[in-house]
Amino acid sequence: MTDLVAVADEGAIRTLRMNRPDKKNALTASMYGAMADAIESANGSDAVRCVVIAGGPGAFSAGNDLQEFLQAASTGEGLGTNVVRFLHALARNERPLVAAVQGVAVGVGTTMLLHCDHVIAGSDARFSTPFISLGLVPEAGSSLLAPRLMGHQRAFSLLAMGRPLDAAAAHACGLVSTIVAPGEVETEALKAAREIAALPAEALAAARRLMRGPPGQIIERIDEEVQLFKQRLQSAEAREAFAAFLARKR
Ligand code: COA
Numbered sequence: 001m002t003d004l005v006a007v008a009d010e011g012a013i014r015t016l017r018m019n020r021p022d023k024k025n026a027l028t029a030s031m032y033g034a035m036a037d038a039i040e041s042a043n044g045s046d047a048v049r050c051v052v053i054a055g056g057p058g059a060f061s062a063g064n065d066l067q068e069f070l071q072a073a074s075t076g077e078g079l080g081t082n083v084v085r086f087l088h089a090l091a092r093n094e095r096p097l098v099a100a101v102q103g104v105a106v107g108v109g110t111t112m113l114l115h116c117d118h119v120i121a122g123s124d125a126r127f128s129t130p131f132i133s134l135g136l137v138p139e140a141g142s143s144l145l146a147p148r149l150m151g152h153q154r155a156f157s158l159l160a161m162g163r164p165l166d167a168a169a170a171h172a173c174g175l176v177s178t179i180v181a182p183g184e185v186e187t188e189a190l191k192a193a194r195e196i197a198a199l200p201a202e203a204l205a206a207a208r209r210l211m212r213g214p215p216g217q218i219i220e221r222i223d224e225e226v227q228l229f230k231q232r233l234q235s236a237e238a239r240e241a242f243a244a245f246l247a248r249k250r
Pocket residue numbers: 022023024026027062063064065066067104106107108130131134245
């Protein structure tokens with residue numbers, strides 16, 4: 001259990017809020033577990049017709065907690081069970097997902113958006129995936145989904161070169177549906193969620209399944225990435241990068 005993720009149902013809409021503002025919503029194993037539980041149980045509930053994933057002002061999520069990465073590197077572990085369960089839950093999920101992004105979206109903070117159906121971003125949003133400079137490889141199925149969404153070159157720039165996208169660039173490459181003022185992100189996301197929740201649920205589910213295709217290929221890619229990620233976590237390149245971030249002087 002963690003109070004760093006708040007889950008609230010209002011009518012047919014479940015909101016799942018990452019709530020660790022002092023660490024820019026960097027995700028810990030228990031936070032991944034809570035998010036996986038919320039998505040899995042939404043899938044099992046006819047009452048939930050749309051799920052909103054939100055962060056807070058200035059930070060959607062700074063990605064995986066780097067302290068936990070460093071720990072995993074020293075114990076020889078890979079991405080933990082809760083991380084993998086969260087990634088599988090995203091891939092298998094059948095409820096429409098809306099994301100409300102303000103500020104930074106780093107690592108999985110960006111790659112989880114590739115599983116979302118509608119992304120509202122504040123004009124202050126900044127998307128980045130510094131996997132390679134951390135000595136890692138892309139995760140969450142992003143090595144498959146990002147090139148599919150934006151083409152190889154733009155995906156390479158984001159995932160391999162680690163070049164960030166501002167809100168306008170993310171919109172141009174299809175990662176973001178709508179850009180609004182930062183203070184309007186939550187309202188717009190809820191508005192979209194209500195619109196989606198009001199649609200005929202069975203027809204919508206069938207259409208979504210057709211558009212996304214079977215989840216098997218995505219799960220397979222997630223698992224392949226997880227294997228490589230485990231190897232990369234042990235690498236000197238990765239350990240040095242985590243330690244440098246955590247020891248940095250500001
Ligand atoms: N893991 C652990 N702690 C993190 C974190 C992460 N991924 N991201 C931020 N934090 C912590 C910082 O260490 C800092 O903690 P402190 O106040 O105890 O020193 C706090 O969150 C605020 O971060 P700070 O760097 O001061 O905020 P910023 O606005 O200057 O920068 C980021 C925000 C997200 C750009 C920057 O924190 C960052 O680059 N984080 C690392 C992102 C990352 O590499 N994630 C993994 C991707 S695979």
